[in-house]
Amino acid sequence: MKRLDPAMLHAYLDGDPVARLAAQAKVTLPLTSQRWLDESAPKRLIYNALYADCLSPGGPASLLDVGGGLTLLTPLLASTRRYGLIDPLFHETAGSLSAIREASGGFEHFDSDWQAVDPGRWDLIVANDLFPNVDQRLGMFLDWALPRAREVRLSLTFHNTPRWYALQRPGLEERLTMLAFDGARTRAALEPFASRIEGWTPDLFNGNDGSVFPNGRQVVIVRLQGDLT
Template sequence: MLELVTRSMLERYLESDTISARLDACTHDGDEELTCQRWLRQTPPKRLIYERLYGDLLRGGAPRRVLDVGGGLSALTRELARHHDYTLVELLAHDPPERAERMMAEVGKRFLVRKEWYEYVPDGPYDIVIANDLFPNVDQRLELFLGRYVEGASLIRLSLTYYNDPRFYLARRVDADEILCMMAWNGRMTGSALQPFLGPEHRRRLTSFEQDNPSVYDNGRQVCLVEIAGRSPRS
């Protein structure tokens, strides 16, 4: 899979809006306060993307070994942890640790690793590794991430966010008294980082990243959904 999220794709998804329905069915008291759940409720494109990355895992079937990097907390996190051998590597930038503790108590599993992904030692092999809305706009270490996890996974699923119009952020370092100006990646840079991990057919399609496609977001960001075959025989 390598495809841009388009307005027509979003329109088709909203005919059923499966993620909204799942949230209605599995939300517990207090879940609506979780930041990622609010984003899902308020943002139709995020629900579409969640369905494409996690939908089959929410529909049942055989339990899978899943590593979710930076996936945040929502009612759907609880469902994933209940039905799969699920690990969430997450810094909890948006919600207090007590919310994660409460959710793990409800599930009866210690599924959260509160650590930066680069410091986490993968306990593979995994059936699926997922990174949703992390690379490269929030974290520009995309190639480093893929190089680490492609060996220990059967499948890697990503949603990648970039801007083809110049966009930058002023950011304060947490380890020094310094303010940095960070330039968001564009489609060419994103495709270049992906290329070593794709087959010939998908490599030929990377030029579409540089096209100015109508965005499903008001701020103009482009989103691409990618599935990369890992090198682990586990499945």
């Protein structure tokens, strides 16, 4: 378990393997998640922390990517193992999905909320930049994912300086104000799963120094042992 800090970013940038692999990609497409990787060194560091062992042959034999988006590295993930993507792909086009699937030799795509799907069993389930900033159901997700996986890896994004958003619910007149999770709420959602978390260090959620993102967000990388052996 680790919280991103400037020293980690500095060490990552020594080789920047995610940028190198993207530069060698065989397909070129305007993909939103790829643009985020191109524009943000911290996003590349996180990507490397979660997926490095899946970017070449070896590593987990199956990978379920929840909210994974599409990048130029998706074909690398998908061509050397069984790959599944649960993502309504709010940021990508149907044409991009077809092109990336073709470049990957095909993969399972679930165009759905993760909670509505039973995707079967997987060696590894990853959720990158989904919980709890985009989807606040972090504890429910772990109840869903752990019985289906040998291992679950997450990047968790929270704000220890209060941050909130005005939201319009589809079809309703009411405007909601959503307060982003802070470290204390993120830690509280994880605590029931503490015995499964590699190197459980709850103090990591207290810090508000050294964010590597311009908006001050904090990101913790977590690995949990799933139920499957």
